[in-house]
Amino acid sequence: MIAVDWGTSSARAYRLGPDGTVAERREGAGGILHVPPGGFPAALDDMVGDWLRAGEARVLLSGMVGSRQGWREAPYLPCPVGLDALAAGVIALPFEGAAQVRLVPGLSAADASGVPEVMRGEEVQVFGALRETGGDAWLCLPGSHAKWVAVRAGRIAGFSTSLTGEAFAALSAHTILARMIEGRPEPGPAFDAGVARSGEPGGLLHHLFGARALGLFGRLAAGDGASYLSGLLIGHDVRENRPDGDAPVDLVGAGPLMTLYARAIARCGGRARLCDADAAARGLALIGERLAWT
Amino acid sequence: MIAVDWGTSSARAYRLGPDGTVAERREGAGGILHVPPGGFPAALDDMVGDWLRAGEARVLLSGMVGSRQGWREAPYLPCPVGLDALAAGVIALPFEGAAQVRLVPGLSAADASGVPEVMRGEEVQVFGALRETGGDAWLCLPGSHAKWVAVRAGRIAGFSTSLTGEAFAALSAHTILARMIEGRPEPGPAFDAGVARSGEPGGLLHHLFGARALGLFGRLAAGDGASYLSGLLIGHDVRENRPDGDAPVDLVGAGPLMTLYARAIARCGGRARLCDADAAARGLALIGERLAWT
Numbered sequence: 001m002i003a004v005d006w007g008t009s010s011a012r013a014y015r016l017g018p019d020g021t022v023a024e025r026r027e028g029a030g031g032i033l034h035v036p037p038g039g040f041p042a043a044l045d046d047m048v049g050d051w052l053r054a055g056e057a058r059v060l061l062s063g064m065v066g067s068r069q070g071w072r073e074a075p076y077l078p079c080p081v082g083l084d085a086l087a088a089g090v091i092a093l094p095f096e097g098a099a100q101v102r103l104v105p106g107l108s109a110a111d112a113s114g115v116p117e118v119m120r121g122e123e124v125q126v127f128g129a130l131r132e133t134g135g136d137a138w139l140c141l142p143g144s145h146a147k148w149v150a151v152r153a154g155r156i157a158g159f160s161t162s163l164t165g166e167a168f169a170a171l172s173a174h175t176i177l178a179r180m181i182e183g184r185p186e187p188g189p190a191f192d193a194g195v196a197r198s199g200e201p202g203g204l205l206h207h208l209f210g211a212r213a214l215g216l217f218g219r220l221a222a223g224d225g226a227s228y229l230s231g232l233l234i235g236h237d238v239r240e241n242r243p244d245g246d247a248p249v250d251l252v253g254a255g256p257l258m259t260l261y262a263r264a265i266a267r268c269g270g271r272a273r274l275c276d277a278d279a280a281a282r283g284l285a286l287i288g289e290r291l292a293w294t
Numbered sequence: 295m296i297a298v299d300w301g302t303s304s305a306r307a308y309r310l311g312p313d314g315t316v317a318e319r320r321e322g323a324g325g326i327l328h329v330p331p332g333g334f335p336a337a338l339d340d341m342v343g344d345w346l347r348a349g350e351a352r353v354l355l356s357g358m359v360g361s362r363q364g365w366r367e368a369p370y371l372p373c374p375v376g377l378d379a380l381a382a383g384v385i386a387l388p389f390e391g392a393a394q395v396r397l398v399p400g401l402s403a404a405d406a407s408g409v410p411e412v413m414r415g416e417e418v419q420v421f422g423a424l425r426e427t428g429g430d431a432w433l434c435l436p437g438s439h440a441k442w443v444a445v446r447a448g449r450i451a452g453f454s455t456s457l458t459g460e461a462f463a464a465l466s467a468h469t470i471l472a473r474m475i476e477g478r479p480e481p482g483p484a485f486d487a488g489v490a491r492s493g494e495p496g497g498l499l500h501h502l503f504g505a506r507a508l509g510l511f512g513r514l515a516a517g518d519g520a521s522y523l524s525g526l527l528i529g530h531d532v533r534e535n536r537p538d539g540d541a542p543v544d545l546v547g548a549g550p551l552m553t554l555y556a557r558a559i560a561r562c563g564g565r566a567r568l569c570d571a572d573a574a575a576r577g578l579a580l581i582g583e584r585l586a587w588t
Binding site (some may be wrong): 111112113115116117118145146160161162163164166167169170171173174175176177197200201202203204205206208209210212213214216217219233236237239240241 | 406411439440454456460461463467468471491495496500503504506507510527530535
């Protein structure tokens with residue numbers, strides 16, 4: 001089977017062996033924003049056409065490729081949702097040639113106040129990252145839109161999204177804080193200072209101005225601004241959304257954000273564990289096993 | 295006396311009568327960002343040269359004109375600071391011709407966690423806005439950097455700044471929320487919904503994503519996005535920083551933000567009162583009275 005985690009800005013394709021393990025992997029040409037209208041079959045062929053011609057006949061897609069801006073809009077299944085229900089919601093896409101192309105739906109939920117929540121693609125990563133079947137877990141998927149996911153008895157019970165990554169990008173580039181931003185956030189004392197600050201009184205908007213004031217008084221070096229701001233925002237996200245008690249948080253994803261979230265969770269009194277970076281491939285394999293391919 | 299409230303992006307000049315009342319007012323050519331290095335005497339002459347030639351010999355400046363990027367850097371006086379101490383900290387600026395040009399210093403403070411706070415210009419507006427001499431008051435000066443000021447026994451005891459206005463500008467233009475922003479924030483049901491949301495669990499970063507999700511599900515019209523986001527941010531600012539109990543908040547400033555803050559304070563259970571929009575002129579008059587002009 002070919003598994004593709006096809007997001008807004010990037011795509012990852014995996015060729016899976018019969019047991020679901022990753023035989024080969026590649027980065028695709030780009031996310032759905034790079035695909036012209038009607039261009040998804042051609043983009044898929046560009047990405048994995050050689051694998052198809054080598055005999056792979058099953059293709060399973062997940063992510064924003066199933067959004068209104070993607071190949072076709074797939075429904076959102078309301079939580080709670082388990083693996084079987086997610087597989088039952090998979091839809092078929094038209095594709096010229098012998099391959100069967102299928103698309104995983106997204107999930108919807110509501111937060112404690114009834115405000116809607118949505119995800120597309122993360123649900124597959126979550127099922128791929130679970131350490132046990134049928135159990136409880138807390139997961140966090142850092143990113144532009146960071147997701148905190150509660151799993152109960154093997155099903156995704158609900159989730160909460162924070163605009164943490166996008167807020168970092170907008171605030172670091174388009175406010176007075178831009179003057180003190182150099183380079184990228186690093187795990188270290190400045191990041192830790194930002195995380196600690198996130199637990200002090202006054203709220204995030206006050207803490208953002210405080211970063212400027214610390215810089216003005218020489219108490220925060222320009223080279224430390226990005227790390228401090230990252231720690232401040234991730235710290236607020238973690239304090240508001242990490243599970244109560246001592247349940248570990250399984251971090252899903254790849255790249256430097258994983259280290260930063262793990263550090264922030266630990267400094268806020270929690271425990272974080274890093275998951276396999278190929279969680280999407282494993283999740284798609286688990287769903288693919290449940291489909292009636294013709 | 296000529297009083298000039300000279301900020302980063304704009305300048306307001308007042309010609310005051312002998313009793314301190316405003317005889318004439320004008321907007322200057324622009325804030326300090328528009329003045330080239332060494333160009334402040336000429337910029338002042340452009341702004342009020344005709345008043346000087348008509349016999350005014352005393353000029354008192356406040357605001358960011360006293361910052362490192364301004365005419366000359368004036369010190370920050372540490373809080374608490376009363377009117378007499380502020381007047382004692384005024385410095386003289388060199389100016390060709392008969393006029394005496396003086397500059398009001400800024401104030402510094404520390405928040406409850408020891409993080410520094412600074413203001414330049416707002417201290418003059420606060421003293422100009424006070425309804426009684428020697429008493430206690432809470433004031434709020436909405437803006438890009440919103441200030442909450444505590445006055446005790448007639449002195450500015452401390453203050454707290456929030457990056458509320460700049461955060462609104464950056465988030466509304468440079469995140470996924472930009473798709474649902476049309477026009478300017480208006481006081482109305484969408485603003486109120488944002489204020490109410492600011493009191494729900496999950497924190498600001500989660501609430502920001504929720505605005506997007508509400509739009510996606512058709513529960514927030516595109517025309518309401520700016521008002522909702524403004525209510526959300528101002529609501530967070532108000533909840534974190536308004537005084538406890540039922541002390542009224544005196545709002546200082548001008549323009550649409552005053553109405554929005556008054557509304558948010560009321561909806562968060564507080565009381566707001568609008569102050570005279572010429573608070574800066576009155577404050578500069580009160581300081582000018584205390585100076586030994588030659």
